[in-house]
Amino acid sequence: MTSERANPQTLSALDRPNSYIGKTVPRPNLDRLMQGRGLYVSDIELPRMAHVVFLRSPHAHARIVGIETSAAKQMTGVIAVVSGRELSTVITPWVGVLSHLKGLKSAPQSAIAVDRVCWQGEAVAAVVAASRAQAEDAAEHVLVEYEELHAVTDMRTALDPATPVIHASLGDNLAFERIHDAGAVDQAFAESDEVVEAEFVFGRHTGVTLEPRAVVADWNAAEARLTIYQGTQAPHMVQNIAALHLGLKESQVRVVCKDVGGSFGIKVHIYADEMATYALSKLLRRPVKFVADRVESFNTDIHARDHRCKGKIGVKRDGTIMAFEIDDLTGIGPYSMYPRTSAIEANQVVNLVGGPYVTGNYRARARVVFQNKNVMCQYRAVGHPIACSVTEGLVDLAAMKIAMDPVEIRRRNLIADDAYPCASPSGLRFEQLSHHATLAKLVQMMDYDALRAEQAALRARNIHRGIGIASFIEVTNPSAAFYGVGGAKISSQDGVAVRVDAQGSVICQTSITEQGQGSESLTAQIVGSVLGVSMDRVRVILGDTDNTPYGGGTWASRGAGIGGEAALQAAKVLRKNILDVAAAVLQSTPSELDIVNNAVVNVVDGAPRIDLSELARIVYFRPDTLPPGIQPELMATRHFVPREYPFAFTNGVQASWLELDPDTGFVKLLKHWVVEDCGTIINPQLVDEQIRGGVVQGLGAALFEKCVYDERGQLTNANMADYLVPMSGEMPDIDVGHVVTPTLESELGAKGAGEAGTAGAAAAVTNAVNDALRPFETIITEIPLTPQVILTALGRI
């Protein structure tokens, strides 16, 4: 890792001699996971626990004529077979809209379909049995009579008058439309020397988590309380929604989230089958477990990125970008997802296109339409890969047209590093970005000129390599502007409580969650650094609405920036409280004392004065020996939310170096570089691995991943053999570099890093493929870039 402080600051609470900030330290949870002592939802066994299997619709759109359950109910182990109508006595339907997304509409969705199924995979009945196998056996004996209805599958014709309307009550299949017009777009195009247009097509894909979605719901009728064990990114959101639709108070719902095997945004939503599981537990008055299998995960985990986006760019011969224009169309399935809605992705595309560049001339339209396919919603880097591929694809096409080097055109148009604060063409406010510093660093890391020379030499030998560059911005640390203002009870603030136990160890409860990205580690690092306590003495508790402060959880790259700042502030208060008591005990003053390595020491000479364990002993067991009037508070709580900027934007740039075989259409990724700026880096290794993991998901989108639907709305590759996730053998080395521009909104200065890799990887690869294809005079603006797509573009087949 390389990093440079663009903004050196005065010594803060974090720059202490024994600080863990900026250091690669092993995660505290590593041993637990490596020794197989993690606790995933599938590991949970409760007394009298039953298993539910959902019978799912084989049709994309059909009326349910009848459900015959009597044979299934007779089968061994079966506890209940429940239809949507029966379940609706315990749980109410929902509508996935937010008031700040003006005009967004959707239809009421039920936990289990009532009367009609709207996508292949929607649950039509729940079979609850003593074991999963018995429930599956019985599900084969539930007979459902369907009357097939016309399936609306092609987003391009979804709005045609001839296309049936999926939800008659909505009037049409348009869920949401946003139009944006800034600057003087027509004039800018008129004044351009070249105007280039292209249509960008993105494959619908999904985030494939190692651990599928899973939930155990345990309704305790005696306590009138529901405990939900679930692998979720947002426990308090789940608590709110479950209570709302089951007619309970939030205090009657506890959500516990232990270890989670990957989320990527897949587990930040409320799914119908999870709601059905909560309701079944209440209905049957016993614990019920639901673990999605791989096939149903493909059919029901949210999909994303099914977009067709027309783009247009105007450019002067000197490289000045004059204007961007886009027209984006996306199909989201039959319902807007709950509660974050399925309009956010298209909305983000409009927000982000052209974002790294100076031009203020920008026109956009985004339309979001219903279709009879699985629901789409937010997946890692929501909207970013679309916006980045369109923007960076257009910039490269413009460069090609005026015969300018792709790096040069970016140098001439990226917002200058000293131009901040400023706003994007869509009106987003930037506090401080570092496009030019990151680009300069990238060019140096990849040795751009040498690579270009190598490319030219190889081309002469009929070896076709390509270089692709993609600048990007990333939305992180969202304030209430994301969901709260739209009426969703999704908290944008987070809280941390820190306390000293009776032996001087530290217990820290935080409302952010851990899905493998290192929330536990970063929290312990911050708390340990501020307090002067070694990390092995800091225990972090998260994922339990009964036992953590209230907060948003982990999504939109917010854990470090928001939860981390709350931890910092809470630890500062606790530190002060500790020094106050210590000063009283030692007959000193707090300003003369510090805490280093689990002991209170003199500031001047570092001489140890009293161990934290000894101080805790006095506080908890011999308070009688303290001077009168001293009431120690060895616990402190703080909350944090960004107020000044709606989002802390980060920025960066990626590059791909690859080889394309024009005979076979196969692409071999040779190398990938990322330089990003997430502000203060707490743990370099965790940040780098977030970037790499994100890149890999972006490379999957670029080359492999696609949910293939047929024209009848059947998902035809719902398994791990046919849906191709990227595997290590195909992945290149990924070099990560950093420029560090801390946000001034917090003392910590950390912005998010979780989505940067995914944001730009596919754009870099697509640009590199088109660079490799230059001698063949063809351009591809469709991903995944499969051999079939490439050979077709080359006219070889």
Added chain:
Amino acid sequence: MKASAFGYARATSVADALELLTAYGERAKVLSGGQSLVPAMNLRLVAPELIVDIGELTELRGVSLKGGVLTIGALTRHADLLKSPEIAAHAPLLKDAVAHVAHPAIRNRGTIGGSLAHADPASELPACMLTLGAIIIARGPGGERRIAANEFFVGIYETALTPQELLVAVELPVIPKSSTHFFQEFARRHGDYAIVGLAAQASIKDGRFADLRLGFFAVGDRSLLAKSASKLVDVAVTSAVLSEAASALDDELDPLEDQQATPAMRRHLAKVLLTRCVSLLLARPDLRAGASA
């Protein structure tokens, strides 16, 4: 994704296994490495009443060489083939091919008998059997049958085996010292089934093919021993000769459509493989440059 209930029997001898297969017929399934059968059962694509596990029949595992014939027991794992010195010396094509079969964990369990009995048209091993002229040995209630590889594979997942028969071994003639081979396949990811592949064995004399066997896979409902190979034997291969062979190959292929490739793409890739194979085996880069379109 739980299999439906099934009975399980661990065979103690080949005779015991055959007895069970005779009694149950189509209602039973042999379990070898389980790498194809178990996923299919978990997806409930098959629901056998009885599983006959032959995993303990050690006499079916191993490679031996006798009188110019390599005998490979049905239970020989893919990983065994990779490590076997006999295979490396006398059937190096097979060693190269097995490296492309799945991933190490799967190769540690998957068996040659299971792979051949499974008869996936995109699988490497059936094509190797055609190319190497293998004899497949099956034992059934009526005794032993020796089936030539080109008669063994009859369609997608279909072989000449009856439900009462057990594949016990394959025999491969040891390849002549002068013989050389070529193995290549196109797959989207390492370890995936191929989009198209070629397992070739050849003898070359004075820059010409004295013998050429081209076993293509994933080009139809089963592997194909290309007759068009004969167009390249005993002639001075020129670009014209090669492209004539390629168009003859085209006529022989009947590729299927799937999510990875259209038939047209498979035809194209088969011809690319043919060109690469011939150019490499004859050490003639000029042939490749000329025929890349």
